[in-house]
Amino acid sequence: MARRVDPQRHEARRLQIILAGLTVLAERGYEGATTAAICREAGIGSGTFFHYFATKTELVLAILELGTAETVEKAAALEGRTDPLAVLLELVGSWADDAADPRIPGFVRAVAGVMHLPAVADALAADDRAQRDLLLPWVERGQKSGEVRTDLLPARIASWLALLSGGFLERVATDPDFTVDGERELLLATARDFLVGPETQDGTVRASG
Amino acid sequence: MARRVDPQRHEARRLQIILAGLTVLAERGYEGATTAAICREAGIGSGTFFHYFATKTELVLAILELGTAETVEKAAALEGRTDPLAVLLELVGSWADDAADPRIPGFVRAVAGVMHLPAVADALAADDRAQRDLLLPWVERGQKSGEVRTDLLPARIASWLALLSGGFLERVATDPDFTVDGERELLLATARDFLVGPETQDGTVRASG
Amino acid sequence: MARRVDPQRHEARRLQIILAGLTVLAERGYEGATTAAICREAGIGSGTFFHYFATKTELVLAILELGTAETVEKAAALEGRTDPLAVLLELVGSWADDAADPRIPGFVRAVAGVMHLPAVADALAADDRAQRDLLLPWVERGQKSGEVRTDLLPARIASWLALLSGGFLERVATDPDFTVDGERELLLATARDFLVGPETQDGTVRASG
Amino acid sequence: MARRVDPQRHEARRLQIILAGLTVLAERGYEGATTAAICREAGIGSGTFFHYFATKTELVLAILELGTAETVEKAAALEGRTDPLAVLLELVGSWADDAADPRIPGFVRAVAGVMHLPAVADALAADDRAQRDLLLPWVERGQKSGEVRTDLLPARIASWLALLSGGFLERVATDPDFTVDGERELLLATARDFLVGPETQDGTVRASG
DNA sequence: CATGAATGAGCATTCATTCAT
DNA sequence: TATGAATGAATGCTCATTCAT
Numbered sequence: 001m002a003r004r005v006d007p008q009r010h011e012a013r014r015l016q017i018i019l020a021g022l023t024v025l026a027e028r029g030y031e032g033a034t035t036a037a038i039c040r041e042a043g044i045g046s047g048t049f050f051h052y053f054a055t056k057t058e059l060v061l062a063i064l065e066l067g068t069a070e071t072v073e074k075a076a077a078l079e080g081r082t083d084p085l086a087v088l089l090e091l092v093g094s095w096a097d098d099a100a101d102p103r104i105p106g107f108v109r110a111v112a113g114v115m116h117l118p119a120v121a122d123a124l125a126a127d128d129r130a131q132r133d134l135l136l137p138w139v140e141r142g143q144k145s146g147e148v149r150t151d152l153l154p155a156r157i158a159s160w161l162a163l164l165s166g167g168f169l170e171r172v173a174t175d176p177d178f179t180v181d182g183e184r185e186l187l188l189a190t191a192r193d194f195l196v197g198p199e200t201q202d203g204t205v206r207a208s209g
Numbered sequence: 210m211a212r213r214v215d216p217q218r219h220e221a222r223r224l225q226i227i228l229a230g231l232t233v234l235a236e237r238g239y240e241g242a243t244t245a246a247i248c249r250e251a252g253i254g255s256g257t258f259f260h261y262f263a264t265k266t267e268l269v270l271a272i273l274e275l276g277t278a279e280t281v282e283k284a285a286a287l288e289g290r291t292d293p294l295a296v297l298l299e300l301v302g303s304w305a306d307d308a309a310d311p312r313i314p315g316f317v318r319a320v321a322g323v324m325h326l327p328a329v330a331d332a333l334a335a336d337d338r339a340q341r342d343l344l345l346p347w348v349e350r351g352q353k354s355g356e357v358r359t360d361l362l363p364a365r366i367a368s369w370l371a372l373l374s375g376g377f378l379e380r381v382a383t384d385p386d387f388t389v390d391g392e393r394e395l396l397l398a399t400a401r402d403f404l405v406g407p408e409t410q411d412g413t414v415r416a417s418g
Numbered sequence: 419m420a421r422r423v424d425p426q427r428h429e430a431r432r433l434q435i436i437l438a439g440l441t442v443l444a445e446r447g448y449e450g451a452t453t454a455a456i457c458r459e460a461g462i463g464s465g466t467f468f469h470y471f472a473t474k475t476e477l478v479l480a481i482l483e484l485g486t487a488e489t490v491e492k493a494a495a496l497e498g499r500t501d502p503l504a505v506l507l508e509l510v511g512s513w514a515d516d517a518a519d520p521r522i523p524g525f526v527r528a529v530a531g532v533m534h535l536p537a538v539a540d541a542l543a544a545d546d547r548a549q550r551d552l553l554l555p556w557v558e559r560g561q562k563s564g565e566v567r568t569d570l571l572p573a574r575i576a577s578w579l580a581l582l583s584g585g586f587l588e589r590v591a592t593d594p595d596f597t598v599d600g601e602r603e604l605l606l607a608t609a610r611d612f613l614v615g616p617e618t619q620d621g622t623v624r625a626s627g
Numbered sequence: 628m629a630r631r632v633d634p635q636r637h638e639a640r641r642l643q644i645i646l647a648g649l650t651v652l653a654e655r656g657y658e659g660a661t662t663a664a665i666c667r668e669a670g671i672g673s674g675t676f677f678h679y680f681a682t683k684t685e686l687v688l689a690i691l692e693l694g695t696a697e698t699v700e701k702a703a704a705l706e707g708r709t710d711p712l713a714v715l716l717e718l719v720g721s722w723a724d725d726a727a728d729p730r731i732p733g734f735v736r737a738v739a740g741v742m743h744l745p746a747v748a749d750a751l752a753a754d755d756r757a758q759r760d761l762l763l764p765w766v767e768r769g770q771k772s773g774e775v776r777t778d779l780l781p782a783r784i785a786s787w788l789a790l791l792s793g794g795f796l797e798r799v800a801t802d803p804d805f806t807v808d809g810e811r812e813l814l815l816a817t818a819r820d821f822l823v824g825p826e827t828q829d830g831t832v833r834a835s836g
Numbered sequence: 837c838a839t840g841a842a843t844g845a846g847c848a849t850t851c852a853t854t855c856a857t
Numbered sequence: 858t859a860t861g862a863a864t865g866a867a868t869g870c871t872c873a874t875t876c877a878t
Contacts, residue, residue: 010841029325031240035869045843050870106325113322115382116238116315128383152395159380159387160395166383167376171368173324174337174375178368186361186369193402219858244852254860259853428837447743449658453873463839468874524743531740533800534656534733546801570813577798577805578813584801585794589786591742592755592793596786604779604787611820637862662848672864677849 014052017042018066021059026106030060030114057119060111064123071130084142085195088161091135092191093184095165100180105173132158142195149197157195164191223261226251227275230268235315239269239323266328269320273332280339293351294404297370300344301400302393304374309389314382341367351404358406366404373400432470435460436484439477444524448478448532475537478529482541489548502560503613506579509553510609511602513583518598523591550576560613567615575613582609641679644669645693648686653733657687657741684746687738691750698757711769712822715788718762719818720811722792727807732800759785769822776824784822791818 020042024033035056039046053059074094081087098104114120135158142148148157168187171178229251233242244265248255262268283303290296307313323329344367351357357366377396380387438460442451453474457464471477492512499505516522532538553576560566566575586605589596647669651660662683666673680686701721708714725731741747762785769775775784795814798805 013841027325029322030238031323032325034867036867046845046870047843047872048841051841054870056869109321109324112318113238113320114240115318116236116241124383155386156395159384160399162384163373163376163380165376166379167372167374170375170379171372174333175368175371177364186365189407190369190403193407194399198398198402243850255853255862256855256860257858260858263853265852445743447740448656449741450743452871464841464874465839465876466837469837472874474873527739527742530736531656531738532658533736534654534659542801573804574813577802578817580802581794581798582790583794584797585790585792588793588797589790592751593786593789595782604783607825608787608821611825612817616816616820640862658847661846663846673849673866674851674864675862678862681849683848 025110026103029110061123068127068130075134084138085147087138096184099169099172234319235312238319270332277336277339284343293347294356296347308378308381443528444521447528479541486545486548493552502556503565505556514602517587517590652737653730656737688750695754695757702761711765712774714765723811726796726799
C-alpha cells in the first residue's frame with residue numbers, strides 16, 4: 001500500500017551528494033576527502049552516504065559518469081550543424097570554460113591521483129572515449145569539407161584537441177597567472193592553427209605521422 | 210662515541226629511497242604508496258626511512274626537488290648556445306622523452322592528487338618556476354633574433370610550451386594509442402608552429418592577448 | 419480513524435518473522451543475521467520488523483519462548499500415560515528428531531554465541547527449567563515403579579538426559595558422519611542404560627554422587 | 628647487522644594476546660569481544676593486535692589451533708600405555724576437567740556462534756579430527772584386548788565419547804547446579820558403561836547400528 | 837499498519853610515525 | 858646508523874533502530 005521510493009527525490013539526493021563530493025574532492029584530493037567531510041558538506045549523516053554509494057570510490061565513478069553523460073548530451077545538441085570547424089572550436093571553447101569552475105581542475109587532479117584503481121582507470125577511459133566519439137565525426141566532416149587538415153587521421157586530430165584542452169586545464173589549475181579569460185582566445189587560435197594544419201601552398205606536408 | 214656519517218653513503222641511501230618512492234608512487238598513487246611498500250621496494254626497514262625523511266610528504270618533496278634540480282642542470286648545459294628556436298624545441302623534445310619513462314607520468318598524477326597540501330603546491334610552483342626560468346631567456350633571445358613570434362610576452366609563450374608538454378605527458382599517460390615515439394614529431398611541429406606564430410606576411414596578428 | 423488490529427493476522431505475521439529469523443540465525447549466526455537479512459527472508463520491510471519486535475534480541479527471545487512453549491505442550495500431551503520409562507525415552511527420541519531439522523542445531527549454536535546477554539541467558543534457563551519440569555515427574559514415577567534407578571536424585575537424572583540430548587544435537591551439528599537416522603537407536607539404548615542404572619545384582623551401586 | 632625479532636618474545640606476546648582473547652571471548656561472545664576490549668585485556672595498543680593477527684577471526688583460529696595442538700600433545704604423552712580402557716577414561720576425565728576452567732565452555736559457546744564462518748568450521752573440524760585420532764587407537768586396542776565393546780565401529784565409539792564430553796561441557800556451562808566436581812565421577816561411570824557396552828553374557832547385542 | 841530513507845554510534849582495520857635496542 | 862615492534866589516531870563502512878509518510 002505504502003507508496004515509497006520517490007525516484008525524483010532519490011535522484012535529487014544523489015546529485016546533492018555528488019556535488020558535495022565534487023567540491024570536497026576538488027578541495028582536498030581523494031584521501032583528504034573523507035566520507036565524513038563529504039557528508040558534512042552534503043548535510044547528511046554518514047549512513048545516508050552509503051545508501052547512495054556503496055564505497056567512496058563509487059562516488060568518484062558517479063561523478064565521472066556524470067561528466068561522460070554531459071559529453072554525450074553535448075553531442076546530441078550538435079545534431080544538424082553543418083560547420084564542422086566552428087563546431088570543433090566551440091567544443092574546445094566549452095572545455096576551456098569548464099576550467100573556469102575551480103572544482104573541475106581540482107577534481108581532475110584528485111582523480112588523477114587514484115587512477116591506479118582499475119575502476120577509476122576504466123571510467124576515465126570511457127570518458128576519453130566519449131570525448132573522442134564527440135569529436136570524431138566533426139573532424140571527419142571537416143576533412144571532407146576541406147576545412148580541416150587531411151595529413152593526419154581523424155582519431156589523431158581528436159587526441160590532439162584533447163591534449164590542448166587537457167594541457168589548458170592543467171595550466172589553469174597550476175599557474176595563477178594563467179586564467180581562462182586571459183588565455184581562451186589564444187587556445188582557440190592555437191586549436192584552429194592545429195586543425196587547419198601547416199600551410200601547404202607548396203603542396204608539401206611539414207609533419208606526418 | 211663519535212658517529213661519523215659518510216656523506217656519500219648517506220646521499221646514496223637517500224637516492225635509493227627516492228627512486229623506490231618514485232616507482233611506488235607512480236604505480237599506486239600517494240595513498241596507495243604506503244611507507245611500508247616504499248621501504249620494501251627500497252629494501253630497508255621502516256625505521257630507516259624516517260632517518261632520511263621526516264614524513265612521507267617530505268619524500269615527495271625531495272623527488273620534486275630532484276626534478277627541479279635536473280631542470281636547473283639542463284639550463285646550465287645550454288650555456289653558450291646561439292640557436293634559441295632549436296634550444297626551445299630540444300627542451301620540448303626532452304620533456305616528451307621524459308614521458309617515455311612510465312614512472313614520470315605516474316608520479317605526476319600521484320602528485321597532482323596531493324596538490325592540496327601546501328608544501329606540495331609550493332614545490333610544484335617552484336618546479337614550474339624553474340621550468341619557466343629555463344625557457345624564458347631562450348624565448349627572449351628568439352624574439353630578439355626574429356625566430357620567435359613577438360605578439361606574445363615571453364612568459365606567456367613559456368607557459369604555452371609548458372601547456373603543450375603537460376598535455377602531451379597526460380595524453381601519453383591516459384591513452385594507450387598515444388605513444389611518445391608516434392607523436393613526438395608532431396609535438397615538435399606543433400610547438401614550432403606555436404613559437405613561430407601566425408604568418409604575418411600582411412603585418413597583422415591573428416591572436417593577441 | 420479507529421485502527422483495528424486483527425489479532426490473528428498479527429500473530430500470523432509474527433510467526434512468519436519468527437520462522438524467517440530461525441532460518442537466518444541458523445544459517446549465519448547472531449551477528450551474521452542482520453535485521454535486513456531477516457526482513458528479506460520474511461518478505462517484509464525493515465520498519466515492519468520493529469512493529470513486532472522492539473529489538474533483534476527480542477526476536478531471539480521469542481524463538482526461544484516458542485521452543486519453551488512447545489516443551490510445555492509436550493508435557494500436557496503426556497497426561498494420563500502410565501509407562502514412565504517409555505515416556506522418558508520418547509522424549510529423548512523427540513529431541514533427537516529435532517536435531518534432524520537443520521535449523522535447530524544452527525539456531526542453538528547461534529544462541530550459544532550470545533548467551534552472555536542476560537536476557538538470553540534467562541530465556542535459556544527458562545527453557546532448561548521447562549525441560550526439567552517435563553522430565554522430572556516421569557523420572558519420579560519411574561523411580562517409584564522401579565523402572566528407573568534410584569541411586570541418583572530425579573533432578574540429576576533429568577540433567578543427564580538433557581546432557582545426552584544436548585551432546586547428540588551438537589554432534590549432529592558438528593560431524594557430518596553422525597546422523598540422526600544412524601544414531602537415534604544408539605541414543606535411546608544409551609539413555610535406557612543410563613536410566614536403568616548399573617546392574618545391582620549384588621546390591622551395590624557403582625556410581626553415587 | 629641489527630639483531631631483531633626475538634622469536635621467543637614474539638611467541639610470548641602472541642600467547643598473551645591469545646589468552647586475553649580467550650578470556651574476553653568467553654565472557655562476551657564473538658561480537659561482544661571487540662578488538663578494543665581484547666587489546667585492553669591484553670594491555671596492548673590496537674595496532675599491536677594486528678601485528679600478531681591479521682583479523683579478529685584469525686585470533687579465534689589461533690586459539691582453536693592451540694587446543695588442537697594440546698590434543699596432539701596429549702596423544703604423544705600416552706605412548707607406551709598398555710591399558711586402553713583406563714586411557715580412554717583418563718581422556719574423558721581430562722576433558723571434564725577442562726570444563727572446570729570457566730573460559731573453556733564460554734569460548735566453546737562463542738565459537739559455536741560463528742561456526743558459519745568457513746574458516747572457523749574448518750578449524751573446528753580439524754579439532755574434532757585430532758580428538759578422534761587421539762581416541763581411535765585406544766578404542767581399537769581396547770576392542771582387541773576385550774575391554775571395549777565390539778558391536779560398534781571404533782570411529783563410532785570415539786564419536787560417542789566426544790558426545791558425552793561435549794554434552795558434559797555444555798551442561799556445566801548452562802546449569803549452575805551441574806558442576807564438574809559433582810558430576811565427574813558419574814561421567815566416568817557412564818563412559819565406562821558405554822565403552823563396556825551391553826552385558827552380553829548371553830551373547831546377544833542390545834544395540835547395533 | 838507498512839514502508840524504507842535516514843541516522844549515527846560503533847567497529848575492524850590501516851598506517852605514518854616513534855623509540856628502545 | 859639500522860631495525861622493526863609498538864602505537865593510536867583516523868577512516869571507511871555496517872547495522873540496529875527511528876520516524877515521516
